[in-house]
Each structure stands twice: as structure tokens, then as C-alpha cells.
Amino acid sequence: MDETGRRTARRSDLIAAAAGVLLVTAAVLVGRSIQDADGSLHVHWPPLLASWYPHTGPGTPAAVAVAAAVVAYGPPLADRIRRRALLPAAWAASLAWVFSLALIDGWGRGIAGRLTTKHEYLQAIDRFQDIGAALRGFDDHILIGSPDNWPTHVAGHPPGATLTFVLLDRIGLGGGGWAGGWCIVVGASAVPAALITLRVLADERLARRAAPFLVLAPVAVWTGTSADACFAAVAAWSVALLALAATRSVRLPMAAAFASGLLFGLTCYLSYGLTLIAFLLLGVLVLARRARSVPLFLAGALVVPVLFTLAGYDWWESYRLLVERYYQGAGGIRPYSYWVWANLACTAIAAGLATVAGLRRAAAGTPGAVRTLRTGTAHASQRLILLTLMAFLALLAADLSGMSKAETERIWQPFILWLLPAAALLPTSTRRGWLTAQAVVALLVNHLLWTGW
Helix, strand or coil: CCHHHHHHHHHHHHHHHHHHHHHHHHHHHHHHHHHHHHCCCCCCECCECEEECCCCCCCHHHHHHHHHHHHHHHHHHHHHCCHHHHHHHHHHHHHHHHHHHHHHHCHHHHHHCHHHCCCCHHHHHHHHCCHHHHHHCHHHHCCCCCCCCCCHHHHCCCHHHHHHHHHHHHCCCCCHHHHHHHHHHHHHCHHHHHHHHHHHHCCHHHHHHHHHHHHCCCCHHHHCCCHHHHHHHHHHHHHHHHHHHHCCCCCCHHHHHHHHHHHHHHHHCCCHHHHHHHHHHHHHHHHHCCCCCHHHHHHHHHHHHHHHHHCCCCHHHHHHHHHHHHCCCCCCCCCHHHHHHHHHHHHHHHHCHHHHHHHHHHHHHHHHHHHCCCCCCCCHHHHHHHHHHHHHHHHHHHHHCCCCCCCHHHHCHHHHHHHHHHHHHCCHHHHHHHHHHHHHHHHHHHHHEEECC
16 A cells, blocks of 8 residues: 555544444433433433543552553564463463553542442352252342342343352352452453454464554443453453364364363353353354364353253243343333444543554455455455454344443443454554543543443
8 A cells, every 4th residue: 555545544443433423422322312301311421331430540540550560661562472372371461451541530439339229240159059940939029110120230141150250259269359350350251262262363573463452442430340341351262262172273282272162162151142152152263264173162152051950040031031121121110222223432432542543444345355255365354354354243133232322332242352453454553542532431430420330
């Protein structure tokens, strides 16, 4: 591409980012009008589940310092750091970013108290003293009118989600502090999982270019502290292990395939909507052009469903009842006509302007990338584009289903993770500028709003 072409592409990147800003602005203005008129959106600061609450906190200096450090040193360090050090360094940087953002709200309100509210999983731990009985009777408490109906998040997920915190409690890590710390530490591990996937499906160079954008993402505001961050990591490691198995980039590829299936089965029992991670897993197989790992993957994927079924839990009946509860008023009255596009505004905020610009480049390169699928001649950036495309298709399916209306800045973390690497397609000379934009969005959201859940 000549200099004129590069200037045009950069101008198009800025136009895409501006379009993202306009989408968010429209979602704020239209949403405010609807919410003021009839309250049907059930969010105080549409399109986000948040309230206007300008504040600072103990995490403010740390968050600013982490952002400045990643912007200044992230790109060159990611390019030069030893291969073995890249993954732990990215995980550590992500932890620093998530923890510092969460601590803007303070330890209690930002971390320890997040998972202890009346809607959250920890409210139901005492009802799992007999785990077998709780699983067998789980469906009896989903509907709003049922006796002792489950708290919102317990009813809204398969019991694997609640069992995570029950088991933490059983090993002596009970309470909101341990639960919040668990979600942050495990959630941040999604970053190295994504880097492993990029390394084996695209190449080392693109993985390194993506690393600072995976770390300094606005979605980190919701990683600390929500159980969805933990779900995102489990799903991400399922994708990473399948990528290692399918490309035979690990010593025991069949064991990796089985472990990938095991984690995918667990993912489906953490959140109903994460069955859509199958889009990404399919994308991995298409890019690797090998199906040898599929039988062991499927064998692994059956383990968790079989165990839950034998324990007396019916996933399909539970999901049917959840849909009924949803349209009883637990989210179902929210207008689809607004949320079907406002959800994408939530995604633009959580993914950040750099991701929006990167997706513009991915969209431009999609036709060529798809054409290379037949011949298997896709180069690294085209492989990255195809992986990003599969993540976007999963997100789009969740959006069009109508079961994702609002709160998607939190709920869609497992899909947003795989959109972030699109920023690696942006020119090297602009990386610091785009990273600054990412940090500014996260800091503004966390300091100006009190985010929900």
C-alpha cells in the first residue's frame, strides 16, 4: 500500500471510531428519552446498566499509572519480551489493570461486596448444603412465582455458576472478598489464553501486537468484579486448548482436545448463552484444517453434561423455564427495538474505539480472507480476521436472539475478548494513540458512572 492508501486507511479508521461514538451517543439520547417516558429499559444510564456517579477512589492513582505504563511501554515491550515471558507478563498487567479499576470504587463496593447483593450467587450458597438435592430441585425455583425463587443470577444461569462459589466456600474461601478475587484472577487469565490462540492460529508477531490491546481494554471495568469474567476465561481456555490440539502445537494434542471439550461442557453449565462459543471453536477447526481432534473434544464435552444429568439436573427444562421467567418481567419487557442496536453501543464502549477501528479493517479484509479458506493460503492477518469474524457472528446471534437485552457490556465479555485482537491490524505508528483512547474510555466510565452488578 502506498502512502496515499495508508493515509486513506487511517482516515477510515478515525471515521469508524467516530461512527462508534455516534452510535453510543444515539443510544444514550434515545435511551434516556425512552427511560424517562416509561421506564421500560430498566437501566438508569442507558445503554449501560449504570448510574451517574462521578467519583474517585483508592484505585484512581494506580489505574492512571497502569494505563500510562501500558501506553508508554506496552507496545515495545510486547515486541521484544522473551517468548516465555509474554504470557505471564500479559496476565500480570491485566490483573493490575482490572484490580486498579475495581478499586476506584473501593475494596468493599468494588470487589468484596459485588457478589453479595440480593441478586448474586453468594445469596444462595446456604441452599446448596445438599448439592444433590439442590440440583434435583433447581428447576422448581426458577420462575418468579415459584416458592423461594432463586436470586436473579442464580436463576439466570445453569447451576455450575453457583456451584463455583459453593465449592470455594467449602474449601474455606467463602465470602465476597474471595469470590471477587477469584473472578478477577481467573478472568484476567483469558488474556494469555487469547494470546496462545493467536500465536498458533495467526502468528507470533500478531499475538505480540494484540497483547497491549487485550490488556488495556475498557471491558476490564466489568471484569472486576463479575462472574462473567470467570466464564469468559473458561471459554477462552477451551478455545486455546482446541487451537493447540488442532494445530498439534502441544506435546499431547489429544489430551489438549479432551481438556478443551471438558471446558466447553463446563462453559455450557456456567451460562446458557455461552453455547455460542461453538462459533469460535468451529472457527479454530476451519483455520487449522484438521478434524483429528474432534472425537476426543466431543468425548470431553460430554463429561460435564452427563454428570449434571445423572445428578438430576435437566439443562433443557431449566432453559425453558428461564425463558418463561424472562418474559414474566425479568428482562423480557425491555423493548427489543431499542436493545437490538443499543447492545452494539454497549459493545463499542466495552471493546473501545481501537477495537472499533480494528474491526473496520477486519471488515474490509473479510472478503479476501474468506476466499482463502478454500485454498488454505490465508496469511496471518487473514486468519486473525476470520477468528474475529466468528466472534462477531456469535455476538450477533446472541443479540438477534432477544435473550440479550441490556447488560451486554458484562454478559458479552466472552465474545468481546475475541474482538479486541482486531486492533492488532492497526498501523504500528498509531498504536500508542489507540491505546490511549482505550484507557480514556475505561477511566471515564469507571470514574463517572457507578456500574451495575
